[in-house]
Amino acid sequence: MSPSRRSLAALVVTGAALLLSACDGGGEDAAPTTAEPTAADRLEQARGVLVDAGSVHLALTGTDLPEDESSYIISAVGEGTMEPPAFTGTITARLAGIQADVPTVALDGELWVKLPFAPAHVRTDPADLGVPDPATLFDPEAGLVGLLPQTQDPQFGQRARAGAETVQEVTGTLPGETVTDLLLAGDASSPFDVTYALVEESWQVRTVEITGPFYPPATSTYTVTLDSYGAPVTVTRP
Template sequence: MRPTRRTLVVLALGASLTLAACGGDAEDPAPTTQAPTAADRLGQAHDVLVDAGSVHLELAGTGLPEEEKSYIIGAVGEGTMDPPAFTGTITARLAGIQADVPTVALDGDLWVKLPYVPAHVRTDPADLGVPDPATLFDPQDGLVGLLPQTQDPQFGDEARAGADVVQEVTGTLPGKAVTDLLYAGDAASPFDVTYGLVEEGWELRTVEITGPFYPPATSTYTVTLTAYGEPVTVTKP
């Protein structure tokens, strides 16, 4: 039986649609990958800092109330994460007097060299009203532990931190996370945080935390981290 003209038209249309579908598949663009989010970058910075194992730290406080008797003004030193330890100098207001205090913190013990004292003495951080500086370097509960607790992280501006250009990431931190670490602040209030991340390597260079450290005042502590992975030795005095 010879195919009718209508049958030939239907077959031709079917073949055309089949070829068009096959050609479309070949020309479909490759799937695109989603750009890293601010939370992704904080996760990278977390891992880079933990892997480094040691770092140089500088801490500076601003907007600190004069009426407070004891608080940390600043600190400079080195720390390790395994075990968490610190050696350096802390500038603090102690019983209303500002002093530079050489400090060693290791294995849960704290030694400080107070003004007019010839040697380091072992003391309890709670007696001085200051945090144990070694806790800043704890790989889980220290400064690096704030990164995954950051709420609603968003990319901010590019800024300069010393010789580095950093990508800022902004967000908020639960008050308890801040007060547990820095031994100051209103645990019921959120704190604003801005991180400075060095692009490419994604080192965490700066952490700026602002909020009610000494309510009702609003104060800021800024931490700068450098010298990732350089050898650091902390020994008891």
């Protein structure tokens, strides 16, 4: 056989071998792999869902709150928007030792409350009441949304039914300073435990449960429930 024919035969054999290898799946390393989402991935996904919603209904409840504190939030219910951060609803708080339901509007860094026996809302400073500005809870960077990416060592917890929904828990810890900056309560030097309940498939944050030294030395818990994602919300000055 001439050199040119031997070269042509070698090319044919080599091409056939490559074709057979491709047909029988010989390249195992080339097979695509799909990694399962981590707990951190799910928190990031949930963060995006919450930011994209733009508005949400909120219910907050506190448990194991110390009776000897003179001013703190017991519960709150209302709705808010993220652009701009705003809230309208009712806050149940202990103010100077007296428990009261306080209709509240927060918008553009201003706070209006209707105190017991007052005929109308009055503008006030949150610091004067010893409570955080509730509008900050809806800030797309520094509010509740901002807690998710700051969660340390997130791990998957239980899967459970919550009414008609299936939720996946994600547990972790939050730096004390992150919590105290948001809620204006707590020991900034101590970490707080946090548990998120994320609705499977939609990955909405349904609840955020934060436990730690809000009023040291006691250990207290605040639970925030979020729903009605994207529902129309209008917040106006009283």
